[in-house]
Amino acid sequence: MSLDGLEKKKTIDLRKKHIGPSCKIFFSHDPIKIVKAKGQYMYDEKGQRYLDCINNVAHVGHCHPDVVKAGAEQMGLLNTNTRFLHDNLVLYAQRLQATLPDKLSVCYFVNSGSEANDLALRLAWQYTGNKDIITLENAYHGHVSSLIDISPYKFHQLSDAEQSHFVHVAPSPDVYRGKYSADRPDAATAYADEVKDIIEKVHKKGHKIAAFIAESLQSCGGQVIPPVGYFQQVAEHVRKAGGVFIADEVQVGFGRVGSQFWAFQLQGDDFVPDIVTMGKPIGNGHPMSCVVTTREVAEAFMSSGMEYFNTFGGNPVSCAIGLAVLDVIEKEDLQGNALRVGQYLTNVLEKQKEKHPLIGDIRGRGLFVGVELVKDRVKLTPATAEAQEVIYKLKEQHVLLSADGPHRNVLKFKPPLCFTTEDADLVVEKIDPILKGICLLAADAL
Incomplete structure (x- = not known):
């Protein structure tokens, strides 16, 4: 070399x-x-x-030859935006959806985890008509302004930062160092009740919850594994309040956890988020990401009357690379x-x-x-x-x-x-x- x-x-x-x-x-x-x-x-x-x-x-793996070949070959044929029909987009969406619960059926392709999480917030705001977001201590969801607001990992580094009035921080479900330890038999319920309490306080102030967002396993927050049952109970409280559950899989998706393809599935088959975001591993180093949601959320987003267009999101080269990544995960x-x-x-x-x-x-x-x-x-x-x-x-x-x-x-x-x-x-x-x-x-x- x-x-x-x-x-x-x-x-x-x-x-x-x-x-x-x-x-x-x-x-x-x-x-x-x-x-x-x-x-x-x-x-x-x-x-x-x-x-x-x-x-x-x-x-x-760095520079995997199958992924490099797929990208190079498609780049030699065509790269354009999604206003033109192309098989790679729909074939990749179909293949990606097959790894998820049936309810999660509609894809929006973007270019980074930050773009994905920003779009997820827009979907939640439009679908619910509400504004307030619940996030977790030490969470990190991206670098754009909307995500710095909901990322205590970042905004706590700013000495003069004021937490946005529509953002509410719940305790990290850390059973080692957190408020409730693994010794407590109902740690999942105790942490979920903290979210319930936040919702009640928000309602008393005349606000309403749009979404709860969490990394399925907290990464920057210290490799935190939420207790099983926590997400189910949180989702119940949030949905009852009119909000949706956003699972951020940007760091931990695509089989990294081993026993399941998606880390949110560690909570059990009875838990399905309303919106899932993904990035980083999706393209093995190529800048691409995705938001997957339900038909209901997607149709509500369309009802705003504003077209959603992303110049590079879902382009033929990115989708060829994404397909190759899925092939390698399976083949190897x-x-x-x-x-x-x-x-x-x-x-x-x-x-x-x-x-x-x-x-x-x-x-x-x-x-x-x-x-x-x-x-x-x-x-x-x-x-x-x-x-x-x-x-x-x-x-x-x-x-x-x-x-x-x-x-x-x-x-x-x-x-x-x-x-x-x-x-x-x-x-x-x-x-x-x-x-x-x-x-x-x-x-x-x-």
């Missing part, structure tokens, strides 16, 4: 000069310059290989791999928890796993600095991992679905001595 290009320092200098300073970069004091990727690996300008444990966008049994390797990864991490008091909790489904580091397992004191040290030391050993959550103390595993048990062993073998070294330093400091 050709690694010719700018010197790394020149790339850094040009980035500082021409790219917005609020656009952050991984490992800012010594960033990695990536020039090539394949499967679950990325390569820097010197040819050094890194194991990628964080790229949930390269869902079926990547959903099954996520289940098997994810369970293996969780098991080897649990063994590390027995060795290292710094590991407070391990949680996840499939290849969506979080390791929460704490200084004290009783007080749950966040080990934020320690989490940063782990990811920096792993980077020095050519493994890419990230840390997130409200305290930045949760190690996040969300690799391409071609991740293997050997990859899991490699990461854990490198984490083990790092955690041991941190503990020894802490002991010496006492």
